[in-house]
Structure formats: C-alpha cells, structure tokens
Amino acid sequence: MANATMNSQVAGASSTVSFRHSFADRRTLGNSILTGLAVVLSLIAMFPLFSVLYMLLVKGAAMLSPTLFTELTPGAGMDGGGISNAIVGTLVVVLVATTLALPLGFMGAVYLAEYGGESRLATVVRFAAKVLTGLPSILAGVFAYALVVVTTGSFSALAGGAAMAILMVPTVMLTSESALRAVPAKMKMAAFGMGATRAQVVLKIVTPTAVPGILTGVMLALARAMGETAPLLFTALFSDYMFEGKISQPIASLSVLIYNFAGSPFEHQVALAWAASLVLVAIVLVLNVVAQIATRRPEEHG
Amino acid sequence: MADSTLKAPPGPDLSEAFRSSVSRPPTAWQKGFDVVFRNLAHAFGILVVLLLAGIVLEVMRHAGAAMGTYGLRFLTTSTWDANRADFGILPEILGTLYTSILALFIGGFLGITVALVLSQGFVPRRVELVLKNVIELLAAIPSVVYGLWGIFVLVPAVRGPSGWLNEHFGFFPLFSTRLSGPGILPASLVLSIMILPTVTAISREAMAAVPKRLASAAYGLGATRWEVIFRVVLPTSVGGIFGALVLGFGRALGETMALAMLVGNANVFGLSLFSPGNTLAALLANHFPEAGKVEVGALMYAAVVLMLITLTVNALGSFMMLRATRELKGLS
Amino acid sequence: MTMNVEEVSPSASVPKESGRVKSSKSAAQGVVAPGQVVMDCRIKTLHYGNFLAVRDTDIPIVTNEITAFIGPSGCGKSTVLRSLNRMNDFVNGFRFTGSVQYRGADIYAEGIDPVAVRRSIGMVFQQPNPFAMSIYKNVAFGLKLNGFKGDYAERIEKALRGAALWDEVKDKLHTSGLSLSGGQQQRLCIARAIAVEPDLLLMDEPCSALDPIATRRVEDLMLELKEKYTIAIVTHNLQQAQRVADKTAFLFVDTTAGGRTGYLIEYRPSAELFEDPREERTKAYIRGEFS
Numbered sequence: 001m002a003n004a005t006m007n008s009q010v011a012g013a014s015s016t017v018s019f020r021h022s023f024a025d026r027r028t029l030g031n032s033i034l035t036g037l038a039v040v041l042s043l044i045a046m047f048p049l050f051s052v053l054y055m056l057l058v059k060g061a062a063m064l065s066p067t068l069f070t071e072l073t074p075g076a077g078m079d080g081g082g083i084s085n086a087i088v089g090t091l092v093v094v095l096v097a098t099t100l101a102l103p104l105g106f107m108g109a110v111y112l113a114e115y116g117g118e119s120r121l122a123t124v125v126r127f128a129a130k131v132l133t134g135l136p137s138i139l140a141g142v143f144a145y146a147l148v149v150v151t152t153g154s155f156s157a158l159a160g161g162a163a164m165a166i167l168m169v170p171t172v173m174l175t176s177e178s179a180l181r182a183v184p185a186k187m188k189m190a191a192f193g194m195g196a197t198r199a200q201v202v203l204k205i206v207t208p209t210a211v212p213g214i215l216t217g218v219m220l221a222l223a224r225a226m227g228e229t230a231p232l233l234f235t236a237l238f239s240d241y242m243f244e245g246k247i248s249q250p251i252a253s254l255s256v257l258i259y260n261f262a263g264s265p266f267e268h269q270v271a272l273a274w275a276a277s278l279v280l281v282a283i284v285l286v287l288n289v290v291a292q293i294a295t296r297r298p299e300e301h302g
Numbered sequence: 303m304a305d306s307t308l309k310a311p312p313g314p315d316l317s318e319a320f321r322s323s324v325s326r327p328p329t330a331w332q333k334g335f336d337v338v339f340r341n342l343a344h345a346f347g348i349l350v351v352l353l354l355a356g357i358v359l360e361v362m363r364h365a366g367a368a369m370g371t372y373g374l375r376f377l378t379t380s381t382w383d384a385n386r387a388d389f390g391i392l393p394e395i396l397g398t399l400y401t402s403i404l405a406l407f408i409g410g411f412l413g414i415t416v417a418l419v420l421s422q423g424f425v426p427r428r429v430e431l432v433l434k435n436v437i438e439l440l441a442a443i444p445s446v447v448y449g450l451w452g453i454f455v456l457v458p459a460v461r462g463p464s465g466w467l468n469e470h471f472g473f474f475p476l477f478s479t480r481l482s483g484p485g486i487l488p489a490s491l492v493l494s495i496m497i498l499p500t501v502t503a504i505s506r507e508a509m510a511a512v513p514k515r516l517a518s519a520a521y522g523l524g525a526t527r528w529e530v531i532f533r534v535v536l537p538t539s540v541g542g543i544f545g546a547l548v549l550g551f552g553r554a555l556g557e558t559m560a561l562a563m564l565v566g567n568a569n570v571f572g573l574s575l576f577s578p579g580n581t582l583a584a585l586l587a588n589h590f591p592e593a594g595k596v597e598v599g600a601l602m603y604a605a606v607v608l609m610l611i612t613l614t615v616n617a618l619g620s621f622m623m624l625r626a627t628r629e630l631k632g633l634s
Numbered sequence: 635m636t637m638n639v640e641e642v643s644p645s646a647s648v649p650k651e652s653g654r655v656k657s658s659k660s661a662a663q664g665v666v667a668p669g670q671v672v673m674d675c676r677i678k679t680l681h682y683g684n685f686l687a688v689r690d691t692d693i694p695i696v697t698n699e700i701t702a703f704i705g706p707s708g709c710g711k712s713t714v715l716r717s718l719n720r721m722n723d724f725v726n727g728f729r730f731t732g733s734v735q736y737r738g739a740d741i742y743a744e745g746i747d748p749v750a751v752r753r754s755i756g757m758v759f760q761q762p763n764p765f766a767m768s769i770y771k772n773v774a775f776g777l778k779l780n781g782f783k784g785d786y787a788e789r790i791e792k793a794l795r796g797a798a799l800w801d802e803v804k805d806k807l808h809t810s811g812l813s814l815s816g817g818q819q820q821r822l823c824i825a826r827a828i829a830v831e832p833d834l835l836l837m838d839e840p841c842s843a844l845d846p847i848a849t850r851r852v853e854d855l856m857l858e859l860k861e862k863y864t865i866a867i868v869t870h871n872l873q874q875a876q877r878v879a880d881k882t883a884f885l886f887v888d889t890t891a892g893g894r895t896g897y898l899i900e901y902r903p904s905a906e907l908f909e910d911p912r913e914e915r916t917k918a919y920i921r922g923e924f925s
Contacts, residue, residue, distance in 0.1 A: 031526040035424060041415045042433070048495045049440045052451045104346055111347035115340060121347065128351040134549070134616035135357070136556025138583050142605045143357045145590070146364050166353065173350065186763040190823070193721060194776050194830075195325070195753035197332055199339035204775075209766040227444025230558040230583070234590040255446050255559075262450045262563060270454075277447045288442045292435070313746045314737040318666070319754040319833035322862075324789070326780045327750040 053281075060278025063271050073240050073257060077266050083276045085242045089157070089252035090226055090280075092243050093236055096161025097168055097225055102218065104165075105172030109214075112173070113180035114202050126177075132170040140166040141231030149235060157243070157251040160236025164225045171221040172214075179213025180206055216291045223287040227280060229255035254280045358609065365606045368599035376603055382569050382585075384593070389600040391607065393571040397579040398611070400571070401490045401561065402554035409494030409554075410547050413501030420502070421509040422531060441499035449563030452492045453484075457564070460488055464576045481576035489565040490575075493557055497550040504549060504623070508542020509535055511630045541626030548619035556612045558583035582608040666737060672697045672864055673718060673834060674735040680713060683727030686891075687713050691898040693883050695834070700856060700865045702879035702904065704872060706924055709885040710896025711868045712760070712838050718866065719755040719836060720748040737833075753780065756832035760839040762819035764811035764826070769794075769803050772811045772822055776830040789829055796859070797825035798851040817848035824852065828859065835859065837867040841874065853878050872908075872920060879904045884916045 023029045067082050074081030108125065116122025144163035149155055183206045191201045207214075237250035238260060254276045261273035320326055369376075372389055379390025416437060420430050464481040471477045481487065512535050520530045536543070566578020567588055582604055590601055666672045671694040680688040688710040695701050695718075703711040716722045717734060720741060733740040741751050764772050773790045782789070790807075794800040799821040803814070811822055820843060827835060837856075841849040856865055856878050869875055875882050883901040887894050900913050911917045918924065 027526050027529070031528045034528045038415050038419050038424065041412055042419045045412045045416050045495075045498055046433075046436050046440070048448075048451075049436060049443070051455060052443055052447065055451055055455060056447075104349060107343055107346035108350050111343040115343050116347060121344075125347045125350055128354040130620060131613065131616065132350070132354055134552055134556070134612065134619075136558065136583060136608065136612050138556070138558045138586050139357065139361065139605060139609055139612075142361055142586065142590075142602070146360050146602075166357070169350065169353070184763070186759060186761055187765060189721070189724070190757075190759065190763040190765065190826075191775075192724065193719065193752060193757035193759070194779060194827075195328065195749050195751075195755075196779055197328060197336035197749055199336040200332065200779070202339070205765055223442060227442075227446070229444070229446040230562075230587050233587055237591065255444060258446045258450055259559065259563065262446075262453055273450055277450055280444060281447055284442050284444065285439065288439065292438075313743075313750060314735075314739040314741060316737060316750070316754050316833070319737060323754065323831035323833060324777060324780055324782050325753045325830045325832060327753055328747070329781065333747075333749075 056274065056278045056281055059271065059274035060276075063275035064278075068275055072242060073252065073272070074268070075240065076264070076269070079268055081272070083254065083257060083272060083279065085239065085252040086254045086257040086276060087279065088243050089236075089239070090254045092247070092251060093157055093160045093164060093232065093253055094222060094226055096157060096247060097164030098218070098222065100161060100165035101168035101172055101221070105169045105217075105221075106176055106214065108169070108173045109176035109180055110202055110207075112177045114198065114206070126174075129170045129173050132166070133174070135166070136230075137163075137167055137228050138230040140164075141233065141235055144231065144235045152248065154248065155235060155237040155250045157236050157247040157249065160232045160251065160253070161247070163231035163235050164228065167228060167231065168221040168225050171224065172217050175217025175220065176210070176214045179210040179217065182213060183209045212294055216294045219287045219291040219294075223284045223291070226287075227255060227284055229259050232256050233259070358613075361602060361605050361609060365599065365602035368603040369606070372600065372603065376600070377607070380569055380571075382589075384589075384597040387596050387600075389597075389603075391582065391585065391604050393569050394580045394582045394585050394604065395607065396571040397486075397565065398555060398581040398583070398608070400573075400579070401486060401493055401565065401581060402551055404486070404490035404575075405493035405497055405554045406547060406551050407494075408491065409497040410501050410550060412494065413498045413546070413550065414505050414543060416498070416502045417505035417509060418531060418535075421506050422527065422535065424527075437499050437502050440495065445496065445557065445559040446563070448492050448496065449560045452488050452560060452564045456491060457481075457483060457488050460491070468576060475573045476575050479572065479574040479577045482578075484564045484566040485576050485578050486565065487575040489561050489579075492560040492564055493554050496557060496560060497553050500553055501546045501550040504546035505539070505543050508539035508546065508626060508630075511542070511627075512538045538630075539626075541622065541629055545619055545623035545626050548615060548622055552612055552615040552619055555615060556583060556608070558587050562587040582611075666697050668698050670697055671695065671735075672737060673866075674733075675714065675718060676732045676734070677714065677717065677730070678732035679730075680710075680717065680722075680732075681727070681729040682725055686893060686895045688717075688885075688896045689888070691883075691885065691896070693898065693901055695864065695866055696881065697864050698860055698862075699880040700860050700867060700878050702875040702882045703866070703868045703885060704870070704875050704882060704919075705885035705896070705899075706887060706919065707870070708894045708896070709887045711885055713896065714885070715836050715838055715866060715868050718834070719752050719757060721752075721757065723748060754833040756827035756830065756835045758820070758823050758827050758835070758837040758840045760842055762816060762823050762843060764814070764819050764822050766810065766812055768808045769811050769814070769822060770807040773825050773829050776826060780830055782830075790825075793825040793829035794822075796828055796855060797821045798855055799825055817844045820844055821848065821852065824855065828863075832863065835863050835865045837865065839868050839870065841869070841871070849874070876904060876908050882907045884911075884913075884919065886915050886919075 021028065023032065069082060069087065070084050071080065071082030072085045073083060112122055112126060116125065140163045143166065144159045148159035148162050187205060187209065188201055191205045196204070232253055233256060236253060238256045239250045239252045243251055257276050258273045261269040264270055316327065376390055377395065378392050380392050381388050381390050419425065420433055461481055464487065467477045468480050516534050516538060517530050520534045525533070561581050562584040565581060565584055567580055567584060568578040569580055570577070571579055585604060586601055589597060593601055673695040675693045675695065677688050677691040679686060691714055693714065703714060705711050713722065717730065722728045730742055734742055736751065765775060770790060773793050774786055777786060777789055791800060794803065799818060802818060811819065814822060820840060824840065841852055844852065853874060859865060867879065880903065881901065882904040884899045884907065885896050886899045888897055899915050900907065900911065907916065908920060911920060
C-alpha cells in the first residue's frame with residue numbers, strides 16, 4: 001500500500017494524515033477487537049452442538065450393537081436389553097400423528113392458497129396457525145390428555161399421536177401453503193383455460209407440482225415431532241413391551257426413554273439413554289438434511 | 303322453436319361443437335366434486351381455528367373447578383402438596399420468568415452477535431452458509447437430548463466455577479448458594495442454547511432487510527464496519543430484533559424438558575444462580591403422569607397460567623414483527 | 635388530441651357480409667354453417683376495478699377463418715381475447731357490460747357455467763406454460779379431462795404432429811415437458827390445445843417467444859388447422875396477420891379520459907384492411923408510425 005500523505009489545510013491545524021492501516025488508530029483497533037469478540041462469541045455459540053455430537057458419538061456408539069435394536073428395554077437395575085420397543089414406539093406415534101396432521105394441514109393449506117385469498121376468514125386461519133406454532137408442546141399434551149386420556153380412560157399411543165399431531169399441523173400447513181403458492185400462476189391458467197374445475201386444477205396440477213415443498217414441510221414437522229417428550233409423558237406414557245398393534249395402549253418412545261433413564265441411578269440405563277439419543281439425533285438430523293437438500297434442488301430446475 | 307315447453311339448458315348450445323371434438327361438458331360428478339372439495343377446504347381451514355379455540359377452552363374448562371377452589375391464592379403461595387390439596391405456583395411463575403429472562407440475556411446477546419456475523423460480510427459467503435446450517439442443526443437437537451447433555455456435561459463443568467464464585471462472592475445475591483447439581487444456571491444456559499437459533503434467524507432476516515444503500519452511504523463517509531453496524535444496521539433493524547427477542551422469550555417460557563431435567567424441581571425461588579428452582583412447564587411434566595383427579599385440576603390451573611403467559615408473549619412478538627416488516631417496507 | 639367518437643363508430647368498419655342477421659337464427663340452434671358467425675363478441679364496457687380497459691368493441695368471429703387482433707400495446711387485444719372464454723373472470727374486479735354470443739347464447743348470462751364454455755374453446759398463451767409432467771401427460775391432459783375413451787397414443791401423436799413437434803419428441807415422450815426449449819414448449823402447448831379438437835382456438839401472441847423458423851411452422855399449422863377449426867389470434871406482428879388472417883381487427887388506445895382504454899377502430903377482411911385501410915389511425919399503424 002502506497003504511503004500517501006496529505007497536507008490538510010484545516011485552519012489552525014497543520015497535521016499530515018496517513019492512509020495506512022494502523023492499529024494505533026483507535027477506531028481501527030476498536031473495530032478489530034469487536035470483530036474478534038464477535039467471532040469468538042459465535043464459536044462459543046456453536047460449541048454446544050459439537051459437544052453434544054461428540055458425547056453422542058462417544059457414549060452412544062459404545063452401546064451400538066445388534067441387540068440394541070432387537071431387545072426390549074430392561075427393568076431397573078437389570079443388564080442387557082435394548083431400545084427396540086422405543087424405536088418402534090416412536091415410529092408408531094409419529095405415524096398416528098402424521099395420519100391426523102397431514103389431511104388437516106394439507107387441506108388447510110389448500111384453503112389458504114386456493115380459496116381463502118385475502119379474505120377475513122383466511123387471515124384468521126393463518127393467524128391461528130401462527131399462534132399454534134408457538135404453543136408450548138406440553139400444552140398440546142395437556143389438551144390431548146383432556147380430550148383422549150380422560151374420555152377413553154387410559155393412556156394410549158392414540159393420545160400421544162393426537163398431541164404430536166397438534167404440534168405438526170401448523171408446520172405442515174404453513175409450509176404447504178408456501179409450496180402451493182409457489183406453483184406458477186400461468187400453469188394454473190393453462191388448466192383453467194382447458195375447462196378444468198378448481199378442484200381439478202388443485203389436485204391434478206398444483207399439488208403434484210408442489211409435492212417437493214410439501215414433503216419438505218412434512219419432514220421438518222416429523223423431525224420436530226420425533227424429538228418431543230413432554231406431550232408424550234402423560235398421553236402415551238411408556239411401556240417396556242413391544243407394540244402389538246393396539247394404539248389404545250401406552251407405548252414406548254425414544255424421547256421418553258431418554259428422559260426416564262437420564263435420571264436413573266443405574267449406569268447401564270444411563271448408557272442406554274445415550275444410545276437412544278444417538279439413534280434419535282441421527283434420524284432427526286437425516287430428516288433435516290434431506291429437507292434442506294430438497295429445498296435447494298428446485299432452484300436448480302428454475 | 304318447435305317445442306317451447308321444453309326449457310333449453312342455460313348457455314350456448316354446444317352439441318354441434320362437442321360432436322366434432324373430443325371435448326365434453328363437465329360431468330355431474332366433476333361439478334359435484336368441485337363443490338365438495340371447496341367446502342372441505344373451507345371446513346378444514348375453520349377446523350384449525352376451532353382447534354386453537356378448543357385447546358384454550360378445553361384446558362380452561364378442566365381448570366375451572368380448581369380455579370374456583372384455590373382462587374388467586376394459587377398464584378401467591380408456594381406449597382405443592384397433593385395429599386392435603388394445598389397448591390401454589392408462585393415459585394414456578396417466578397422460576398419460569400427468571401430462567402427465561404436469563405436465557406434471553408445470554409441467548410439473545412449471542413443470537414444477535416451470530417446474526418451480525420452471518421449478515422454483515424465478516425466471513426465469505428460459503429462460510430456464512432456453513433454457519434447458518436450449523437445454527438439450524440442446533441435447533442434440530444431435541445430438548446431431551448440437551449437435558450441429558452446438560453446433566454452429564456454442563457452441570458459438572460459449571461460446578462467448579464460456581465463453587466469458586468460462591469466462595470469468593472457469596473455476598474452477591476446471584477452467587478449466594480452452592481450448586482449441588484441441577485439449578486437455575488445450568489437450566490438457563492441450556493435454555494439460551496435452545497432459543498439462540500430462533501433469535502439468530504429472525505434477527506438475521508431483519509438485518510438483511512436493511513437496504514444496502516444505507517450501509518453504503520455510511521461506508522462511503524469512511525465509517526468502520528462496526529460503526530456502520532451500531533449506527534446504521536442495528537437502529538434500522540431494531541424493530542425486527544426486538545420481535546426476535548420477544549419470540550425467543552416466548553419459546554423459552556414454554557420450553558419443558560431441558561428445564562425438567564436441569565432446574566432441580568424444587569418448589570422454591572431464590573435469586574441465586576446456583577439454587578434449584580422450578581418452572582410451570584417442568585411442574586406439569588413432573589407431576590402430570592402420576593396425578594390423581596384432585597392434583598390434575600390444580601395442574602390444569604397451572605396450565606392455564608402458562609398458556610396465558612405464552613400466548614400473550616407470542617402474540618406480542620408476532621405483532622412486533624408485523625410492525626417491523628411494515629416499517630422496513632416503507633424504507634425500501 | 636380530441637377525438638370525434640361518431641367518426642370512429644366501430645360498426646362503420648365491420649364487414650357487411652358477416653351474415654349477422656342470418657346467423658342469429660341458426661345460432662339459436664347452435665348450428666353454424668361455414669362463413670357464419672360462431673362467436674359474436676360485443677363489448678360495451680370492460681372494467682378491471684375502476685379501470686376501463688376496453689369499450690365499444692364488436693367483433694363477430696366467423697367459422698373456419700382466422701381472425702387477427704392487432705394494435706399498439708395497451709389497446710386491449712389480449713383482454714378482448716380472454717373475454718371470449720371467460721378467462722377474465724380470474725382478474726380481480728373484472729366487470730363486463732355487453733354480450734358474447736357463442737353458438738346461440740350469451741356466455742356472460744346468468745347461470746352459465748364458464749367451465750363448460752372453456753371445454754370447447756382452446757387457448758394458447760403468450761408465455762409457454764406446459765404442466766410439470768411428461769410430454770405425453772401434457773398432451774393427454776385434455777383427453778383425460780374430457781373422459782376420452784379411445785386410443786390415447788394415436789391422438790397424442792396426431793396432436794404432436796399437428797403442432798410440428800412429433801419428430802423432435804417422439805423418442806422422449808416420457809421426459810418432462812419443462813425440459814424442452816422455449817419454442818418446443820410453445821408447440822407442446824399448441825399440441826395440448828388441439829388434442830381435444832376444440833371448436834374455437836384462441837391464441838395470444840403465440841409466436842412472440844419463438845424464433846423465425848418455429849414461427850413459420852406455427853403459422854403453417856394455423857393455416858392447416860383453419861380447415862377444421864376456427865382461430866382467433868392476437869399478434870403484434872403485422873406481417874403475420876397479413877399472412878394468416880382472413881379478417882383483421884385493429885384496436886387503438888383512447889387516452890382522452892386520462893386512462894388507457896382500448897376500442898375497435900376497424901374490422902375487415904385482412905386484404906382490404908392492409909391494402910386500403912379506411913381509418914387514419916389504421917393507416918398510421920400499418921405504416922409503422924407507432925406501436
């Protein structure tokens with residue numbers, strides 16, 4: 001950098017100003033310190049993720065073995081066993097939840113994107129969905145408890161699935177609405193021009209074209225739902241037995257297993273909690289990454 | 303016309319048109335399905351609203367009896383005894399607010415910093431993208447896994463320094479007790495990790511929405527990067543940042559598992575960072591599974607209080623975001 | 635710049651041999667013989683909200699002919715075209731006074747199902763808009779919609795040949811329609827429209843996104859199609875109108891009231907309109923004095 005000096009003609013001053021980058025300049029020094037601080041703080045912010053992943057890999061992987069996936073959860077103080085019932089249980093609850101949440105979320109999105117427009121009702125519906133995204137998950141559990149457990153008289157996978165569905169609906173609905181709206185209007189006009197009814201346009205043209213976006217929303221909702229614990233604590237409860245086809249019974253789940261075993265005085269159960277965490281986080285991360293890739297691919301087509 | 307008693311169907315007589323082409327008028331089934339589908343879409347839209355209303359009303363209904371029985375004493379007393387039907391959630395209300403405010407300070411500050419790093423060109427675009435993904439993955443980790451990590455990594459790590467602080471600065475209210483295990487501090491730290499992605503994402507959007515020409519003008523006048531940040535970017539995006547903080551606060555208020563596992567579940571409230579405590583959500587998580595009818599009523603009452611607090615804060619946050627985006631639209 | 639509206643009365647320049655009197659009687663039975671009016675478009679006023687887009691435009695469209703709409707930008711030619719199959723219904727605030735008589739009835743009358751109207755009228759848009767499906771499914775869409783029970787493969791090949799696209803895509807019928815080039819996509823849209831052999835085909839500047847070779851192909855196609863179908867085309871290409879259209883309608887923009895309102899200046903057989911235009915503005919436009 002050239003060493004340029006300048007004679008300033010400011011009245012009363014006869015200083016020369018240098019353009020060289022120098023830490024002697026207070027402003028430059030301050031700027032660099034703040035930048036350094038910001039970077040350090042950002043690294044601190046990311047540290048927990050790496051620490052968690054590290055612990056999962058070290059402690060969870062230690063328990064990885066075929067029996068982990070084939071055995072049932074052991075009782076207190078017992079050795080051996082696995083987490084098979086918890087894995088199956090999580091999948092069952094999530095399946096129930098998706099069956100309830102997908103139609104409601106999708107048709108709600110169809111309403112918002114294709115029929116509601118800017119009407120007052122559409123604004124209210126969208127506002128309700130946004131409020132529901134912020135609903136504490138435990139309150140979804142409380143509601144499912146009041147609605148299903150109290151009326152049926154028992155804890156059940158169905159109640160757990162209902163609580164999960166409440167948490168999934170807003171995400172599915174709002175992301176599906178975006179996906180439906182993203183379909184180019186000219187494609188819809190082509191179909192209308194051929195004499196298709198609105199239902200036909202929505203089902204034959206808009207929805208198939210929007211499927212990638214809708215799937216992404218469902219995957220994100222699934223990933224979130226799988227990790228939820230609070231709503232299951234008093235709806236699906238837990239079970240040391242494998243799912244046998246009755247969703248009217250309590251059922252195991254990875255998240256409740258982790259919660260139960262985390263505070264256990266028995267080291268073996270704590271180790272199983274780590275293993276279950278590893279499996280759960282692996283599934284959740286895969287879903288998230290796939291969803292992120294899926295949202296990037298449409299840009300290549302465009 | 304030969305037979306005037308026959309009413310021709312309304313519309314053009316397309317019989318000849320259709321005769322020489324493949325096209326046909328819409329069938330009765332197609333038209334009927336169109337109507338049914340339209341009504342179904344409307345019905346499901348309304349159903350979402352009913353769901354929200356249903357949740358609020360149903361929880362309040364179940365809490366009604368308890369609200370009548372315990373009245374406002376519920377909010378001001380501190381015992382939780384299921385056998386004597388003596389319930390009070392004051393420590394839980396205070397604990398919820400305290401942990402969330404602490405999380406807001408830590409997570410909010412860190413979140414805004416990360417948002418600045420992500421949006422003000424400190425690092426090349428590719429690094430920005432990687433950072434953004436890392437922060438998103440932070441949000442993907444389930445709360446219960448953070449709780450597990452907190453118990454076995456965070457609490458031991460914090461125990462040493464907290465003991466030191468208690469020894470040397472025990473007079474200061476924040477450090478006045480010893481950390482035995484779970485407590486306010488580890489719980490708040492994990493809570494701040496959990497709200498950080500929310501604060502970062504929304505703040506980053508607010509900062510990115512600041513028109514480039516404002517920053518360019520300041521750079522053109524010779525301002526350093528941080529001067530531009532403090533004098534141009536932050537003031538302009540302050541509406542969105544506040545919205546992000548409020549929404550992050552709302553998330554912290556409703557967070558359950560990490561707190562249930564780390565806050566100590568003691569029905570006390572103390573200002574000390576190292577004392578155990580309790581929150582509304584943790585109370586519900588811990589007591590609901592085994593509660594009898596009487597206790598369930600009290601728990602429903604607590605749920606109503608939690609619901610009111612979170613819904614109010616979230617509504618406020620959404621409203622602030624709406625205003626912030628309107629202001630920014632006016633600028634560009 | 636004032637304008638004497640009486641001078642420019644639209645009906646003054648409408649060809650007398652449109653056979654309007656005769657057609658209204660047979661149109662009542664829906665039967666239209668060649669040389670007769672299949673669609674009688676009579677627009678009094680057409681508003682989008684408060685904006686008057688088109689006024690006083692009467693264009694009777696004759697069977698088995700190609701009718702072109704030409705005029706400077708903003709003169710409402712696309713708006714008029716879209717009025718013929720009720721596609722303007724999708725624009726917010728659309729209001730219409732007048733009538734569009736199609737095979738014996740006004741398609742804007744009470745109780746008319748626009749979906750039924752659109753079944754027998756095909757439309758090709760300015761921007762190619764194939765569906766996000768395979769080429770095969772794109773062309774088959776109209777067939778399936780109308781419950782066609784015959785040989786799909788045969789019809790699809792016929793349509794693609796008619797749109798001069800068959801040779802280029804016959805080996806990749808199951809690849810996505812979106813993977814074609816712009817010109818090919820537009821020909822795909824034409825194939826899709828003609829697969830159902832519509833009574834009336836509306837084309838809104840169909841060649842504006844095409845290169846000259848593809849344009850020529852499409853124009854040849856139009857001349858072939860006119861033997862079976864009736865075509866109305868909007869174009870800003872005067873040579874194209876001269877080449878393919880039997881009759882041409884020239885619309886202009888009226889800015890006297892402060893807005894931009896389109897209206898019909900003259901409508902005559904193309905040969906007469908281009909060689910011996912009656913109105914000053916038509917002369918000026920054809921000479922290229924404004925666009």
